[in-house]
Amino acid sequence: MSQPYSRASAEAAAWLARLQGDARTPAREAAFQDWLRADPAHQSAFERATDIWADLPGAALLLDEPPVRAASTAPTPIAEARARWRLPLHQLALAASLLIAVGIGSFLWLSRPSIYSTAIGEQKVATLEDGSRIALNTDSSVEVRYDPAQRLVELEHGEAMFEVAHNTARPFIVRAGDKQVRAVGTSFVVRREDKEVTVILLQGKVVVTDIRPAVKRIAPTYLTPGERLRAQPEGAVRVDAQPAEIATAWRRGQAMFSDTPLIDAVAELNRYGGPRLVVDDPRLATLRVSGVFATNDTGEFARAVAALHGLRIEQTGQTMHIVR
Structure with a gap:
């Protein structure tokens, strides 16, 4: 896979232009060597830059004369790469521009989002390029963008469980509505339904922040395992306990309720179809x-509730009314 365009790539393109022809001086050579030694990524970036220039379609047409090899009895990889092309000064800007254009093109290709989604009643697990995993619940959609600085996921709607591969230098960020969850290596659940965002931490640590304009923001909230955060756009954030067994019941095809209002339990079961x-x-x-109920059988739930409370079920087509 092509390397993402980065600051090192831009600097490499600039050095390739600076070291051509008469622009090469002892002082500039020394500065170049210092730049190479400053970071192992610099040498790789410079070699990629010279390779890209050498392989650009029609690049030879830019030359007034054939390329000249630098004289050396035992050229190093960098020296050999640097000597590959010697351009007249008026062509250096175009060379650098082409390098940057190719680099940006590679970056845009790499940063195109990956979209994962599920239909009503469907569940899916996606493994990302770094080994992180996203489990999507019913009727959910996420957009994933990875770049060198961060791993960014946008939860468009629905619910997802994230198992994040540890990488302190590249945080894993989930955005849902006006909330942002930042993690390094951990597992948690995020749900976005209507305008409410829920975050449940299963393992590790996360911080939930507000990405609204500064005047409306609330303070960051740090969660510990077993805590659930619920937030509405204009309301206060509430944090309470939520056992992992309940939070992840949907992964087992179940819905677990503990002294839950019937109207809320009905809304939860309706998410899964039927x-x-x-x-x-x-x-x-x-x-x-x-109780514990199968998410793929709303009828069983309705009959159990009716039997427990002495109620009746009236069915019209695909609608079941729970009545007295």
């Missing part, structure tokens, strides 16, 4: 539900 559940009576909506 016959749609409806609770019309506001008095029934507040009934409490506890």
Whole structure:
């Protein structure tokens, strides 16, 4: 795979131009050697720059005369690369421009986002290039962009569990609405539904920050394993406990409820498709539900709730009403 365009690539292109012909002086040569020694990436970047220039289609047409090899009894890789082309001064700017254009083209190709999504009732696991994994729940979509400085994921909608490969120099960032979750090596769940964002930390450490304009931002929130953060755009952030077993039940095809209002349990089950559940009576909506239910069988859930509370099920087409 091509190397991403970086600051080292830009500097290499500039040095390639500086070292041509009469522009090469002892002082400039010494500065170049200092630049090479400053970072192992510099030598690789310079070799790539000379390779790119040598391989550019039609590059030879820019020359007024054939390339001249530098005289050396035992050329080093850098010396050999540097001697590959000697351009007249008026062509150096074009050479550097072409190098930068090729580098930027490679960067844009590498930074094109990867999009992963699921349909209603579907789940999917994606393994990213660094070994990190994203498990997508029902009706979810993420956009992934990797660059040399960070690993960026945008949760467009739905829910995803992230298992992040450790890399302190390249943080893993998940954005959902106006919230941003920053991690290094950890696992956590992020859910974006309507305008509410939920973050549940399973292992490691994360910090949740606000990416709205500064005047509206709230302070960063650091989570510890087993904590859940829930945030609404204009409301205060709430942090409470959420056991990992409940937070990841959907990975096992289950929904777990503990003293949950019936209306909330119904909304959760409806996310997974199948016959749609409806609770019309506001008095029934507040009934409490506890238990473990299969996410692919809303009918089983409705019948269990009806039996427990002495209710009935009225079905019309693909809609099941829970009534008295």
